[in-house]
């Protein structure tokens with residue numbers, strides 16, 4: 001699939017003066033709850049009202065959604081408030097029911113995107129639809145798998161497509177519920193600059209007090225919209241209580257977010273930007289040059305080790321380097337996370353070089 005200008009049409013046609021906002025409860029719980037939140041969101045920046053009808057839960061026995069009954073409540077939301085409606089679909093049956101109830105926007109969840117069988121089944125059920133279909137990133141940080149899901153939908157003649165970045169599972173605990181790995185969303189945007197890209201700070205953070213910061217980062221990275229779980233009584237929500245915000249908080253978040261334009265054509269800005277970019281180009285060249293030199297030294301070590309039959313990996317020495325570099329990095333304003341990532345990549349390349357020599 002290639003990038004096409006038309007990918008943005010459905011979003012441009014909404015003619016919004018602010019990022020697209022999709023909001024509503026994690027789960028539809030009762031008709032009263034769904035209607036109450038919808039009325040609270042009616043005259044805000046929200047265009048699409050979301051509610052989970054079928055909830056994929058990590059373990060059985062938790063609240064798994066009200067099922068198709070909730071689709072009737074969403075129809076009532078549209079009729080009474082004018083908000084368009086959105087829900088997650090995970091199989092052919094969900095798709096058929098959602099289309100029957102005229103849901104305007106359907107999304108494929110992270111746990112479905114991981115399975116090409118499921119995605120294909122949903123794509124076949126949706127074939128040719130004029131509804132908006134959004135694909136959440138797969139649970140694992142795998143860009144080709146995410147792109148593959150979008151391609152399956154495009155091949156089923158679904159025109160109004162978009163993606164939702166909801167972060168990625170990690171084995172190690174981080175401050176996020178799902179690690180954002182912004183680089184993956186940036187790569188996707190580089191490949192498909194016209195594919196609408198929505199951020200889901202609720203699932204990335206898992207905590208309502210971090211939602212603003214993640215939303216701001218998303219807007220700083222040119223995301224087109226936000227999906228924020230919103231509940232009139234978040235603490236008593238039947239699912240994902242910790243990450244939902246009240247409608248009042250959502251309105252405040254939207255007010256406080258700084259919306260930046262992608263570019264400014266003013267001459268003074270351009271001159272300064274070009275000057276700084278020229279400096280970056282020089283430094284990048286120096287970095288590559290230095291890394292090349294470091295690998296030549298590693299090649300020398302590899303030859304020496306080959307002669308003496310010494311192992312490539314030297315954990316003690318390596319840990320010393322890492323510890324030292326983290327400290328030096330901190331002095332230069334580099335985060336520990338960045339320095340570790342950088343040096344682990346350098347170490348791996350050094351090992352690859354030596355492996356080639358030792359076994360060559």
Ligand SMILES: O=C(O)C(=O)C[C@]1(C(=O)O)C=C[C@@H](O)C=C1
Nearest residue numbers: 301312313314315317318347350
């Ligand atoms: O010091 C060594 O023995 C090296 O091979 C160099 C180097 C490195 O690139 O810094 C690479 C592999 C070892 O695990 C430790 C360090």
